Amino acid sequence: MKKIEINPITRLEGHGKIAIFLDDQGNVDDAFFQTVEFRGYEKFLQGMPMEEVPRTVSTVCGVCRAVHFMASTKASDGVFGVEPPPTGKKLRELFFNAHYVEDHCVILYALGFPDFVVGPQADPAKRNIVGLIEAVGKETAKRVLSKRGKAVKIFELLGGRPNHPVAGLPGGWSRSISEDERKQIVKWGEELVELGQITLQIFDDIVLKNDTYMELVTGDMYKVEVGYMGSVSPDNTITYYDGVQKVIDAKGNVVGTFTGKEYLDFISERVQPWSYLKFPYQKKLGDWNGIQEGPDTNLYSVGPLARFNIIDGMDTPLAQEHFEQFHATFGGKPVHHILGYHWARAIEMLNAAEKIVEIASDPSITSRETWTRPTQVTGEGVGIIEAPRGTLIHHYQTDDKGIVTGANLIVATTHNNGPINLAVKKAAKHFIKGGEVSEGMLNYVEMAFRPYDLCLACATHTVSGTQTAMEINIFQSDGTLYKTLKNI
Amino acid sequence: MMSFISKMFNETDGENTNSNISNPSPVDETERHTHTAPQHLEDVATSIEDKDIAQVKAEKKQTEKSEKLKFAFMLAGGCAGCEMALIDISEKLVDTLDHLEIVFWAPTAADVKYKDLEAYPDNFIDLAFVDGMVRNTENEHMVTVLRQKSKVLVAFGACATVGGVAAMGDLHTKDELFDYAYKQSWSTDNPDGVLPTSEYILDGKYNLTIPAFTDRCMTIAELVDVDFFIGGCPPHHDFIAATVNLVLSGEMPAKGTWLTSGKAVCDVCTRNPAITGEMRRPVGQVFRTVEGQPDPVKCLLQQGYICFGPMTQGDCGAACLKANMPCRGCGGPIPGIKDFGARCLTTIGSTLKDERTCDQLMEKYPQLAKFVYRYSYTSGMIDKRKSAESVPSRRNLP
Ligand code: SF4
Ligand code: SF4
Ligand code: SF4
Numbered sequence: 001m002k003k004i005e006i007n008p009i010t011r012l013e014g015h016g017k018i019a020i021f022l023d024d025q026g027n028v029d030d031a032f033f034q035t036v037e038f039r040g041y042e043k044f045l046q047g048m049p050m051e052e053v054p055r056t057v058s059t060v061c062g063v064c065r066a067v068h069f070m071a072s073t074k075a076s077d078g079v080f081g082v083e084p085p086p087t088g089k090k091l092r093e094l095f096f097n098a099h100y101v102e103d104h105c106v107i108l109y110a111l112g113f114p115d116f117v118v119g120p121q122a123d124p125a126k127r128n129i130v131g132l133i134e135a136v137g138k139e140t141a142k143r144v145l146s147k148r149g150k151a152v153k154i155f156e157l158l159g160g161r162p163n164h165p166v167a168g169l170p171g172g173w174s175r176s177i178s179e180d181e182r183k184q185i186v187k188w189g190e191e192l193v194e195l196g197q198i199t200l201q202i203f204d205d206i207v208l209k210n211d212t213y214m215e216l217v218t219g220d221m222y223k224v225e226v227g228y229m230g231s232v233s234p235d236n237t238i239t240y241y242d243g244v245q246k247v248i249d250a251k252g253n254v255v256g257t258f259t260g261k262e263y264l265d266f267i268s269e270r271v272q273p274w275s276y277l278k279f280p281y282q283k284k285l286g287d288w289n290g291i292q293e294g295p296d297t298n299l300y301s302v303g304p305l306a307r308f309n310i311i312d313g314m315d316t317p318l319a320q321e322h323f324e325q326f327h328a329t330f331g332g333k334p335v336h337h338i339l340g341y342h343w344a345r346a347i348e349m350l351n352a353a354e355k356i357v358e359i360a361s362d363p364s365i366t367s368r369e370t371w372t373r374p375t376q377v378t379g380e381g382v383g384i385i386e387a388p389r390g391t392l393i394h395h396y397q398t399d400d401k402g403i404v405t406g407a408n409l410i411v412a413t414t415h416n417n418g419p420i421n422l423a424v425k426k427a428a429k430h431f432i433k434g435g436e437v438s439e440g441m442l443n444y445v446e447m448a449f450r451p452y453d454l455c456l457a458c459a460t461h462t463v464s465g466t467q468t469a470m471e472i473n474i475f476q477s478d479g480t481l482y483k484t485l486k487n488i
Numbered sequence: 489m490m491s492f493i494s495k496m497f498n499e500t501d502g503e504n505t506n507s508n509i510s511n512p513s514p515v516d517e518t519e520r521h522t523h524t525a526p527q528h529l530e531d532v533a534t535s536i537e538d539k540d541i542a543q544v545k546a547e548k549k550q551t552e553k554s555e556k557l558k559f560a561f562m563l564a565g566g567c568a569g570c571e572m573a574l575i576d577i578s579e580k581l582v583d584t585l586d587h588l589e590i591v592f593w594a595p596t597a598a599d600v601k602y603k604d605l606e607a608y609p610d611n612f613i614d615l616a617f618v619d620g621m622v623r624n625t626e627n628e629h630m631v632t633v634l635r636q637k638s639k640v641l642v643a644f645g646a647c648a649t650v651g652g653v654a655a656m657g658d659l660h661t662k663d664e665l666f667d668y669a670y671k672q673s674w675s676t677d678n679p680d681g682v683l684p685t686s687e688y689i690l691d692g693k694y695n696l697t698i699p700a701f702t703d704r705c706m707t708i709a710e711l712v713d714v715d716f717f718i719g720g721c722p723p724h725h726d727f728i729a730a731t732v733n734l735v736l737s738g739e740m741p742a743k744g745t746w747l748t749s750g751k752a753v754c755d756v757c758t759r760n761p762a763i764t765g766e767m768r769r770p771v772g773q774v775f776r777t778v779e780g781q782p783d784p785v786k787c788l789l790q791q792g793y794i795c796f797g798p799m800t801q802g803d804c805g806a807a808c809l810k811a812n813m814p815c816r817g818c819g820g821p822i823p824g825i826k827d828f829g830a831r832c833l834t835t836i837g838s839t840l841k842d843e844r845t846c847d848q849l850m851e852k853y854p855q856l857a858k859f860v861y862r863y864s865y866t867s868g869m870i871d872k873r874k875s876a877e878s879v880p881s882r883r884n885l886p
């Protein structure tokens with residue numbers, strides 16, 4: 001059997017790779033997405049005072065710069081049995097929405113758009129952010145980057161630092177904002193709304209108006225039929241910072257909802273010896289049943305597409321219009337077309353920007369009451385948030401002084417591990433036939449996992465990667481190297 | 489005070505324990521070898537920042553007939569936050585990219601591969617940044633190759649310079665880390681107790697391989713020669729813009745230099761008693777940040793909230809303090825400090841009033857090593873004799 005290995009060895013630790021096996025006819029027999037890293041945060045957080053965890057665990061990933069911080073800060077509320085005062089909660093939400101905008105923006109422009117703007121079969125050397133800057137023009141690029149920079153400014157103002165923030169405390173937030181700062185945030189927020197609109201315009205012009213791309217977007221080669229999970233607000237609209245977790249199966253039926261520690265009743269993570277990344281599945285839908293899609297699978301996805309499949313609508317007017325267009329285009333939930341992730345991501349970016357303006361427009365947010373002082377230690381806390389890439393769960397146990405004794409983290413890319421494997425296998429099967437492996441197919445396989453915005457840093461609680469440089473090594477069945485293909 | 493230090497360490501780095509917060513960097517000349525004299529980047533950078541980047545470039549062109557600067561950015565075992573800091577220079581990035589030819593930037597910006605890097609001639613790259621520490625043999629190999637291909641190599645950020653947060657994994661054994669993650673953690677379903685293995689044949693036919701995890705981390709300088717060091721987790725993006733301008737100007741300081749303002753966090757902190765004109769008093773009580781809301785104007789350390797400002801490089805402008813949170817040392821040690829954690833204990837210890845307060849510190853932060861070495865365990869001196877044997881490629885620290 002021939003083995004094709006796609007290995008992003010330009011990413012130093014090899015972060016993730018793909019192994020494709022061909023049968024004697026040269027068709028794809030099976031394909032595997034493997035993560036190759038591990039770091040062990042869960043263990044070395046033990047012995048730390050719980051309130052020191054957020055700023056420390058933030059370094060799990062520097063791209064997802066607010067999410068581990070925020071989930072663990074929420075978990076720390078539980079550990080100390082304390083709720084933040086309304087202003088503390090609003091500041092957290094404001095801060096978190098700023099992260100959404102800057103993160104979704106980077107991911108779309110650096111990762112999602114180059115495939116479409118520069119072209120899926122374009123010279124791979126140009127299919128990156130530098131090529132994108134060339135394609136859209138320097139002035140547009142500057143405008144986008146400068147506007148995105150405003151989200152980083154809000155992040156830094158509230159969080160204390162532009163990355164790996166520090167302002168979260170069990171029971172609230174360590175700093176308040178002045179009236180001047182509040183007004184400034186509203187102004188910045190308005191620029192971010194414009195950024196969201198520009199981005200959706202680009203998506204509309206380049207993807208939605210292009211029939212060839214729309215064939216890919218709505219085609220079967222990028223369709224993965226699994227269940228979905230994400231947070232919903234009480235009125236079943238989108239929410240990122242707080243909500244109830246809702247799970248649907250691949251047919252769209254609600255499996256159940258849960259909060260906090262109940263996640264253990266819903267999710268199990270299977271260990272496979274060939275990947276550092278575990279494989280979560282929905283326990284309520286049966287025992288581990290392998291990596292399979294279809295109406296009865298117990299695998300599920302998280303992230304923008306998952307959220308769009310479980311909610312009834314957005315909670316801001318501009319984003320709502322796009323949400324309706326999204327579902328009208330695909331026609332019917334759940335949408336299993338994974339390129340829809342990119343579109344949903346752009347709409348969420350606009351939504352988060354609108355939320356920033358909404359939250360910051362409330363003058364009461366300048367109250368000095370940002371923190372409720374903890375008076376007890378409960379010894380356990382679970383923090384669940386919707387990270388840009390999907391549901392993130394942080395669970396801690398502590399001793400009676402609030403010193404961590406155990407920790408468990410389940411991150412977005414981990415939830416998506418099974419579906420990513422399926423997506424890769426499907427694209428490989430579609431594009432590789434009769435032993436024909438061309439350079440061009442390579443990017444099509446990559447395009448199968450880019451929508452998930454896989455963050456292997458988070459997933460392995462270690463190093464990340466957003467752009468993937470790849471090499472495919474094709475081995476003969478006797479293990480000798482047959483051919484090497486590169487995407488540059 | 490020495491009692492709790494000796495409980496932590498068999499040896500201290502023998503530094504003067506009477507350090508003074510208002511003058512937090514008494515540098516013993518014999519220790520200068522860990523850092524050469526810091527260039528006052530701020531001064532150089534400000535003069536450069538005043539100029540338009542195009543002007544700097546024009547001046548550079550006059551002095552040398554060079555094209556764009558060949559630039560590489562490599563992520564070793566880090567979190568990519570350092571690379572995001574470069575993206576965060578925002579619109580300046582577009583102009584910066586005008587002056588840099590990216591010959592390697594994985595994973596964030598470019599699709600250039602490892603093999604291509606290997607194929608470059610030696611010294612092909614003008615300027616290379618590495619973020620992240622050395623965590624596995626692949627890192628080891630890649631960083632070595634990058635060094636060979638680069639004229640100037642910069643260890644960028646806390647992981648690359650002193651180890652970073654994830655280096656705290658080295659306070660446990662590999663077995664402990666794996667067992668916890670793959671067997672004991674609460675949502676794991678692992679009936680057969682399998683662990684990820686570097687080579688595995690699935691269903692008797694699919695041969696799947698993944699790299700192995702090494703026994704300990706190394707900083708970049710433990711492995712190869714490093715020309716410049718930049719601290720921070722990550723370095724502040726304004727500081728990066730200044731650094732890039734500095735490099736473009738060609739006015740680089742001496743090899744082995746930390747590109748830093750050379751000031752401690754305390755020096756740039758508005759709460760510093762030396763600035764506010766307050767008397768410094770021995771600290772009689774230690775608080776965790778969860779125990780009270782500190783006065784937003786006064787020195788945190790003076791209020792009993794342990795702050796590592798005295799021994800940390802202050803290129804962040806005392807960022808955490810502005811959010812009313814204490815410094816945890818991400819900027820890296822100020823010049824002259826060999827072992828950050830040991831210095832923390834000696835300096836903090838000397839500000840505590842008595843034995844009782846020292847005991848209180850140890851009670852509140854029971855795993856002191858995970859407190860004082862939050863960012864710098866790898867560059868510390870603990871346990872190095874043992875590990876020097878287990879990692880043959882380790883170079884003695886300069
Ligand atoms: S220094 Fe900090 S931001 Fe940079 S790679 Fe390491 S953990 Fe990430
Ligand atoms: S608050 Fe911290 S950084 Fe500021 S002066 Fe005091 S010890 Fe130094
Ligand atoms: S105050 Fe300390 S921990 Fe905070 S950013 Fe500055 S150096 Fe890093």
